Amino acid sequence: MPSIDRLSRWRTLRIALWALVALGVGAFAYLSFGDKKAMPVTETASAQANYARQFGGRFAMTDTTGKAVTDQTLKGKPFAIFFGFTRCPDVCPTTLSRMASLRKQLGHDGDKFNIVFVTVDPDHDSQQSLGQYLALFGTPIIGLRGTKAQLDAIVKAYRVTYVKVPTSDVDYTIDHTASVYLMGRTGEFVTTIDHAEDPATALAKLKRLMTER
Secondary structure (H helix, E strand, O other), rough: OOOOOHHHHHHHHHHHHHHHHHHHHHHHHHHOOOOHHHHHOHHHHHHHHHOOOOOOOOOEEEEEOOOOHHHHHHOOOOOEEEEEOOOOOOOHHHHHHHHHHHHHHHHHHHOOEOOOOOEOOOOOHHHHHHHHHHHHHOOOEOOOOOOOOHHHHHHHHOOOOOEEEEEEHHHHEEEEEOOOOEEOOOOOOOEEEOOOOOOOHHHHHHHHHOOOO
């Protein structure tokens, strides 16, 4: 028969093993389901800041009156910036109409932010034709156009893509990024409004934009 001392040592070992198991389970449960607020958030905040800095930057364009407009010119007031072209069959007119509607829903607060439209087709969209196009939407919209080099600079700053797609031997359409970028009063990126976003969500984002400092 096993001695009493041997049984005692075995019982002590089992207790120690079960204690280690319990400690491991407890640690796993805490890490998986415990209070996440107690965990450091510096890395997450830093990642968010780095993401925001990816959109926006220096540019120089010309508006529909021939006036120079830069990233510095737009500072001081939040703005919603969208890229497209006047011959766009659906996305552009739909987006601009929606932005005009959202501004009207905001009442007097609608004057607290600018709407900016950048043409990605400066070869076709002249200063005059761009102005006439934007006037159709019944709300003030800053229309911007520029040289190929100026356009390349601003689409790079906002990480916008656009590609000319031939529709015939003499004509083309343009595939382009369809999101509206919401920028704060100091030119910092806040968020986007997607093309198919729920109107209530889009309106809430604009209200948030106007409270950003």
